[in-house]
Every structure is written in structure tokens, then in C-alpha cells.
Amino acid sequence: MKVIQLYYKKQAHLKALESFPGPPPHWLYGNIPQITSHREELNIMLNWAEKYPYAYPRWFGGFLCFLIVNHPDYAKAIFGRGGKGLLILNGPKWHQHRRLLTPAFHYDILKPYVAKIADSTKVMLDKWEKLIAQNPTKSLEMFEHISLMTLDSIMKCAFSYKSNCQTERELNYYVKAVSDLTYLAFKRITSGSFRSDLLYLCTSSGRRFKEACMLAHLHTEKVIEERKKSLQNERELEKIQQKRHLDFLDILLCAKDENGVGLSDEDLRAEVDTFMFEGHDTTASGISWLLYSMAQQPEHQERCREEIKDILEDREDIQWDDLSKMTYITMCIKESLRLYPPVPGVSRQMSKPITFFDGRTLPKDSMVAISIHSIHRNPTVWKDPEIFDPTRFSAENSSRRHPHAFIPFAAGSRNCIGQQFAMNEMKIALALILLHFEIFPDPANPPFPVPQLVLKSETGIHLFLKKLK
Ligand code: HEM
Numbered sequence: 001m002k003v004i005q006l007y008y009k010k011q012a013h014l015k016a017l018e019s020f021p022g023p024p025p026h027w028l029y030g031n032i033p034q035i036t037s038h039r040e041e042l043n044i045m046l047n048w049a050e051k052y053p054y055a056y057p058r059w060f061g062g063f064l065c066f067l068i069v070n071h072p073d074y075a076k077a078i079f080g081r082g083g084k085g086l087l088i089l090n091g092p093k094w095h096q097h098r099r100l101l102t103p104a105f106h107y108d109i110l111k112p113y114v115a116k117i118a119d120s121t122k123v124m125l126d127k128w129e130k131l132i133a134q135n136p137t138k139s140l141e142m143f144e145h146i147s148l149m150t151l152d153s154i155m156k157c158a159f160s161y162k163s164n165c166q167t168e169r170e171l172n173y174y175v176k177a178v179s180d181l182t183y184l185a186f187k188r189i190t191s192g193s194f195r196s197d198l199l200y201l202c203t204s205s206g207r208r209f210k211e212a213c214m215l216a217h218l219h220t221e222k223v224i225e226e227r228k229k230s231l232q233n234e235r236e237l238e239k240i241q242q243k244r245h246l247d248f249l250d251i252l253l254c255a256k257d258e259n260g261v262g263l264s265d266e267d268l269r270a271e272v273d274t275f276m277f278e279g280h281d282t283t284a285s286g287i288s289w290l291l292y293s294m295a296q297q298p299e300h301q302e303r304c305r306e307e308i309k310d311i312l313e314d315r316e317d318i319q320w321d322d323l324s325k326m327t328y329i330t331m332c333i334k335e336s337l338r339l340y341p342p343v344p345g346v347s348r349q350m351s352k353p354i355t356f357f358d359g360r361t362l363p364k365d366s367m368v369a370i371s372i373h374s375i376h377r378n379p380t381v382w383k384d385p386e387i388f389d390p391t392r393f394s395a396e397n398s399s400r401r402h403p404h405a406f407i408p409f410a411a412g413s414r415n416c417i418g419q420q421f422a423m424n425e426m427k428i429a430l431a432l433i434l435l436h437f438e439i440f441p442d443p444a445n446p447p448f449p450v451p452q453l454v455l456k457s458e459t460g461i462h463l464f465l466k467k468l469k
């Protein structure tokens with residue numbers, strides 16, 4: 001994983017930040033002391049967003065400052081401007097990779113994934129059935145099961161790799177490594193204390209980070225090696241295509257630029273890592289919070305169940321054409337992504353100076369973080385933002401809203417390349433789960449949303465399931 005670039009105090013930046021009032025920072029700890037507990041973080045940020053409309057500076061330690069954006073007009077200006085991501089590729093290399101990856105999300109490639117996602121979901125449903133039969137009075141922690149399911153599913157779809165990770169526990173080291181990496185990377189950014197890699201690697205968190213990276217890489221290298229071998233044996237891509245659909249890994253391994261040069265081993269591994277990570281942790285968060293929302297809202301849950309029954313009639317299996325008919329389900333998914341955005345915020349280092357609509361400016365190299373979570377709950381944009389109301393996403397209501405008011409997949413040229421895949425996966429998983437189970441909350445074990453790189457719950461997401469049929 002790429003090391004995070006940190007921001008040094010510069011006079012021009014400090015001067016620009018003067019026009020943005022914000023919570024007063026401690027000279028050494030920044031605004032961290034105001035965040036007394038991790039589970040309070042999102043609420044404190046919402047309070048700040050209300051107090052400082054549009055944007056405010058947030059200090060992480062005494063040296064690192066981000067302008068936190070909480071309004072669609074400001075988000076629009078930033079997404080429309082070029083900027084470096086902090087954990088991702090930049091510049092021409094990003095452009096080249098984005099071009100190489102785009103065909104992997106073509107309609108024809110996504111179509112056969114429906115059956116693969118459904119297979120992975122069914123493995124999870126079987127597991128749940130056994131677990132609730134063994135202990136009907138115990139709630140189930142969803143995030144862990146769903147992470148394994150989405151990992152299984154992304155490996156099948158993007159790499160045609162049957163890991164059996166849901167049933168054979170041996171692969172769990174990878175899921176554990178990914179979850180350690182997100183937690184540790186987030187802790188490192190927000191503590192603001194370790195700018196030097198060398199110093200960081202001497203701490204216990206740094207050593208854990210290194211070990212988790214090693215384990216995650218071990219897994220990706222194994223996947224790539226196996227495919228390289230099989231491509232060597234097959235020689236030509238067409239022969240493979242006759243046997244199975246091309247997947248993401250085929251496209252990456254065979255991608256060549258104008259000069260006939262392919263991706264280096266290191267670039268290849270970085271892309272596979274991004275996919276494995278982006279492609280399963282985010283959707284696991286999305287589906288887990290969606291189930292939580294459905295458990296809280298029995299009437300919407302029932303309406304979604306009725307919709308899927310009407311679409312399928314006597315069929316058991318979901319097909320590609322069914323997905324576009326899931327109108328109410330899609331509205332509920334969007335409302336859940338609004339309240340619980342799996343990626344709660346994105347950061348940019350501005351490659352050019354920027355002037356906002358109100359005349360305030362930021363110089364080149366400024367660090368900004370768009371708080372997707374705060375924008376999605378901004379009361380000047382959303383009426384009663386805390387209330388779950390899928391009708392906000394009817395075609396009519398959506399068309400009246402600011403185009404940057406709902407941005408779970410970010411916006412602009414660096415938006416999420418996997419959003420169609422993600423929406424499909426969420427629809428298939430929800431539809432199959434609701435056909436098989438009724439979902440109830442577990443009031444004794446409420447979730448506490450915490451913004452790690454991905455939105456998780458500090459206490460897990462515990463729900464009761466009742467088998468239908
Ligand atoms: C509900 C699920 C998902 C959400 C909410 C989500 C959200 C996002 C967001 C907000 C970004 C922008 C990050 C930034 O600007 O720093 C992003 C980028 C990206 N996402 Fe997703 N994502 C999801 C699922 C997926 C899936 C399933 C895949 C792949 C199969 C994927 C692949 C990517 C990639 C490769 C990028 C980087 C794009 C670029 O830099 O050009 N995402 N995603």
C-alpha cells in the first residue's frame with residue numbers, strides 16, 4: 001500500500017485557511033482531543049458541519065491540516081478539479097491504468113457475474129441457516145459473514161478464482177490482513193504523528209502494518225502467479241474465452257499500451273490489491289448497513305420482499321434483466337448508502353489553486369477531505385436527514401436535488417469504477433437474503449458507526465434472522 005503523503009505547514013496555506021473558521025485546535029494534538037471516543041467521531045463532525053457551513057479546517061496533530069468539506073457546492077468544485085488521491089495512483093499513470101481497467105466493467109463482462117454473486121450469496125445463506133438452527137436465540141454478527149461473501153464473490157468475478165473462503169477458514173488470513181490494514185492506515189492518518197515511514201515502522205502499529213501488508217501481498221501474488229501460469233499454458237486469449245468469460249485479471253495481464261508494453265509486475269500487483277480491497281470491503285460495508293437499515297424498517301423490508309417475489313414469480317434464480325426491475329430495492333439501497341456511506345470521505349491534494357463559489361480560495365497543494373457522510377446528512381440539503389425515507393430517491397425527487405448531494409461513489413473523473421458492479425451485488429444479495437429470511441434488530445447489541453477507511457461498526461452489526469419458507 002502506498003504511504004500517505006503528509007502536509008507541511010506553509011505560510012500560503014495557513015493564510016488561506018484563515019478565511020475558514022473552524023474548531024480551535026490544540027497546538028500539538030490538533031482537533032484530536034475534541035474527539036474523546038472513536039464512536040463519537042461522526043457525530044462530532046456533524047456538529048462541526050452544522051456550526052461551520054460549507055467547510056472548516058481540521059487539524060490532525062500540529063502539522064497536518066485538511067479542509068473538511070460538508071456541502072455539495074464545495075464538493076462540486078473539488079471533484080471538478082484535478083487532484084492527487086492520497087492512497088491511490090496519480091497523473092499519467094492513473095490515466096493509463098484507468099483506461100486499461102475500463103473494459104473490465106463493460107456490460108458484457110458484468111452480465112455473467114450475476115450467477116457468480118448469487119452463488120456466493122447462497123453459500124452464506126446456507127451457513128446462516130445452520131447457525132440459526134443451532135442457536136435460534138443468538139443474533140448473528142453480519143459484517144464478518146458478509147466480508148467473506150463479498151471477498152468470495154470478487155475473487156470469482158474479477159479473477160475467476162474459486163477460493164472457497166466462506167467455508168474453508170484457511171483464507172481468512174487475507175480478510176484479517178485487509179481489515180488490519182484499513183484500521184491501521186486510518187489510525188496513522190488521523191493521529192497525524194508519524195510522517196516518517198522509518199519511525200512508523202518502529203512502532204507496534206507500524207510492525208503490524210508491515211506484517212499485514214506482507215500477508216495481503218502473499219495472497220495477491222499467489223493469485224497472479226497461478227493465472228500467469230495458466231495463460232502461458234493456454235497461450236492465446238481466444239482459447240480461454242471459448243472456455244470461460246474474460247475477467248479482470250485476463251484484461252490486466254494482456255493489456256498493452258501503444259508501444260506494446262504491458263504492466264510491470266509491481267503495477268499489476270498494485271491493481272490487483274486495489275481491486276481486492278475496493279471490491280470487497282466497500283460492498284461488505286454497504287450490504288451490512290443495508291441489512292441493518294432493513295431490520296430497523298420492517299415495512300420497507302416487506303415491500304422489497306414483495307417486489308422481488310413479483311419479479312421472480314416462480315423462478316428461484318436472479319437474472320441480469322431482473323436487476324433493472326428492482327425499483328424499490330434500488331431506492332432502499334440508495335437511502336442506506338446515503339445514511340451509511342461505505343466510503344465516508346475522500347481526500348485530495350489540489351494540483352491547482354481553487355476558488356469556491358463564495359470567493360474563498362485555496363492554494364495549490366492544499367489538502368482537502370470531502371466528508372461524504374456529512375454531505376449526506378446536511379440539513380440544508382436533506383429534509384429530516386436522520387430519517388430513513390427511500391422516496392427521496394424516486395425519479396422526481398432525485399431530479400430536484402443538487403447533483404453532488406448524493407455521492408457514495410464520489411464524482412468526477414476519479415469516481416468509483418466499480419459502482420455498477422457494487423449496485424448489482426447489493427441488489428442480488430439483498431433480494432436473496434430477503435427471500436430466505438426475515439431480519440430483526442438486536443437492541444441489546446446496537447452498532448456504533450466508525451469511519452475507518454470504510455464505514456464499520458465498532459461493535460459489529462448484530463441482527464436476528466428468521467427463516468422463511
Ligand atoms: C458500495 C460499494 C462501493 C463504494 C461505496 C465505493 C466508493 C468509491 C469511492 C468513493 C471512490 C473514490 C475514492 C477516492 O476518490 O479517493 C472509489 C474508487 C474506486 N473504486 Fe469503488 N466503491 C465501491 C465498490 C467498488 C467495487 C466493487 C470495485 C471493484 C470491483 C471498486 C473499485 C474502485 C476503484 C478501482 C477505484 C479507484 C478509481 C480511480 O482512481 O480511478 N469499488 N470507490
